[in-house]
Amino acid sequence: MAKISLGVKPAIFPSPVLLIGTYNDDGSVDVMTVAWAGMAASDLTEVYILENHRTTENIRKRKAFTLAIATVETMAQSDYFGIVSGAKDPQKFEKSGFHAVKSEYVDAPVIEEYPLTIECELEEETSAPEEARILGKIKNVLVDEKMLGDNGKMDVSKLHAIVWDNFQAGYYAVGEKVGQSFVEGKKISSLNKLADWSEDADKKEDTSSACSSACGAATLEEEKKEAPSACGSACGAAN
Amino acid sequence: MAKISLGVKPAIFPSPVLLIGTYNDDGSVDVMTVAWAGMAASDLTEVYILENHRTTENIRKRKAFTLAIATVETMAQSDYFGIVSGAKDPQKFEKSGFHAVKSEYVDAPVIEEYPLTIECELEEETSAPEEARILGKIKNVLVDEKMLGDNGKMDVSKLHAIVWDNFQAGYYAVGEKVGQSFVEGKKISSLNKLADWSEDADKKEDTSSACSSACGAATLEEEKKEAPSACGSACGAAN
Ligand SMILES: Cc1cc2nc3c(=O)[nH]c(=O)nc-3n(C[C@H](O)[C@H](O)[C@H](O)COP(=O)(O)O)c2cc1C
Ligand SMILES: Cc1cc2nc3c(=O)[nH]c(=O)nc-3n(C[C@H](O)[C@H](O)[C@H](O)COP(=O)(O)O)c2cc1C
Structure with a gap:
């Protein structure tokens, strides 16, 4: 292109x-x-x-x-x-x-x-x-x-x-909802068969929105407090 | 409501x-x-x-x-x-x-x-x-x-x-374009029969996009430099 x-x-x-x-x-x-x-x-x-x-x-x-x-x-x-x-x-x-x-x-x-x-x-x-x-x-x-x-x-x-x-x-x-953050990206990692975070997340589907609100908005402290442990690394916060 | x-x-x-x-x-x-x-x-x-x-x-x-x-x-x-x-x-x-x-x-x-x-x-x-x-x-x-x-x-x-x-x-x-800034608002003022800026602007339709880029982005100085005179007051800058 x-x-x-x-x-x-x-x-x-x-x-x-x-x-x-x-x-x-x-x-x-x-x-x-x-x-x-x-x-x-x-x-x-x-x-x-x-x-x-x-x-x-x-x-x-x-x-x-x-x-x-x-x-x-x-x-x-x-x-x-x-x-x-x-x-x-x-x-x-x-x-x-x-x-x-x-x-x-x-x-x-x-x-x-x-x-x-x-x-x-x-x-x-x-x-x-x-x-x-x-x-x-x-x-x-x-x-x-x-x-x-x-x-x-x-x-x-x-x-x-x-x-x-x-x-x-x-x-x-602004039109219709086309996807959910912290969900869409899993397609990449499963396509590429990687990363334990995505396997964890697959087991706990419901955590995605809690992950993302803890992540997009939060301080590191709040992130740790608010985020379910399945998304501990989702924000890159625990890294 | x-x-x-x-x-x-x-x-x-x-x-x-x-x-x-x-x-x-x-x-x-x-x-x-x-x-x-x-x-x-x-x-x-x-x-x-x-x-x-x-x-x-x-x-x-x-x-x-x-x-x-x-x-x-x-x-x-x-x-x-x-x-x-x-x-x-x-x-x-x-x-x-x-x-x-x-x-x-x-x-x-x-x-x-x-x-x-x-x-x-x-x-x-x-x-x-x-x-x-x-x-x-x-x-x-x-x-x-x-x-x-x-x-x-x-x-x-x-x-x-x-x-x-x-x-x-x-x-x-984000979907289709639904309007143009500095154009849509004219409907209000003509409905209410007011403001000379809108009559001026009606005579010079082409200035609308120049107005808006001068306005949304510019410093007062740039605004004055870039904006055609028909939109002098469009940004509230000349007031
Ligand atoms: C939709 C979305 C919005 C995000 N917005 C922010 C943000 O505004 N600020 C921020 O620090 N992290 C934000 N994040 C989180 C980071 O992108 C994420 O922690 C990333 O893994 C950091 O990567 P890095 O450690 O390789 O730099 C967002 C994530 C998503 C999915
Ligand atoms: C779409 C649009 C975006 C604008 N964005 C800004 C902006 O980010 N900052 C700014 O100072 N003026 C911006 N303006 C211009 C002001 O809204 C405008 O000058 C207004 O008349 C000021 O009103 P006031 O003097 O009653 O406060 C924007 C105007 C439009 C139509």
Whole structure:
């Protein structure tokens, strides 16, 4: 396969599409779209935002914000929140037609129309080369009841989340579940007839999701505490 | 809609699924899966990785790594790279059946089977509460020729990227393009008959993608330099 060099580009795909909810000085609501964002620890969110956004000012003042996940159903509004600035149009939020209530956990609004909202307190602000790097301490996660699966856990396939691409600035829908982590990889090792970890795991099928949540998220200590022993080496933690 | 509190959870959705490629001491290849990762600036990637991974050691020694994007076609191997540690199995990479060549830009391997690879030099390591925070300076982006669209730009819908969820540790395929940023939001403002920026933009349809790339990625200075004047306020930068 011929490979082509594209030079220096922001090329991670995809970026999530999140909405930051904050309060303005007068208690009215502002919402802005952010794509450069992610998890920084099990209870820490991270967003990179330009100095001059109204949102940045609001976060500094109230020390709190919410993060909602953009969906196919809310795409037009979610994009609109990324075009208009609350600094220019004081009625930005009102004009979206969406509704907000105060978070019970932090001094920031929960936008009712989004099915999943993360309620954060400002943990730390540092400066990144281009933007402010904001870390939020998660105080609670609020979801629409109908987003839960039969097992009582959040079922993200019900969200209809959209993601963003840094090359052509398009929105894409996240589709169906295609696999389970810490399960798919076993095919490789059995194909290649190797590794005792996979034989162990075969005997204990149910451990896979406990393994992966212990792994993807955890500190070494938590990993050891939370992970069933069958996945002791699954995260490479015991190695 | 009744909302349910889930407590404190890593709830951003989705996380990307990336593969970090590094060289071991003996010049053999290691690859590991990472989901807590994203863009930190136009030319900076960021990954959060546990201290005890072989990959973390390799990055410190060679000051370089590559990041490839996991796809539906490479799901089994991409998961496998996240289960087995190179510290435990020196033949980890070989057993995947994948192939590597040396990057022309950095001291790290490019895995041939992945359609998009970001070649990075170690820019900075800082410590996060749970993991090491690694910033990579992008030196080049390498893509399979057939991933380019008719306009010569990377067409991410050809990638078949997969993403990961922090709640149930599943993999999900990213589907079709459903919209264009800085275009969808106009529906709201025209519905509500407002804002001169949207009337301006209507007259100059072609500016939308230039607007959005200037906005999502850029510093204020770059934004002003790169953005056509019709989208001066699109990023909230001019406000
Ligand atoms: C898809 C999309 C992604 C965006 N991502 C970011 C981002 O990561 N960081 C940022 O500072 N601005 C980003 N923006 C731009 C802001 O959302 C926009 O400038 C907004 O008008 C700021 O609103 P405010 O001034 O009311 O806070 C994005 C916009 C869109 C449409
Ligand atoms: C879907 C998935 C996501 C993962 N995300 C991370 C991550 O964000 N950070 C991390 O330190 N480990 C993560 N891991 C675990 C490592 O990939 C795994 O421990 C690997 O075996 C380390 O390999 P190494 O020791 O050869 O470097 C993830 C694994 C999977 C399957």
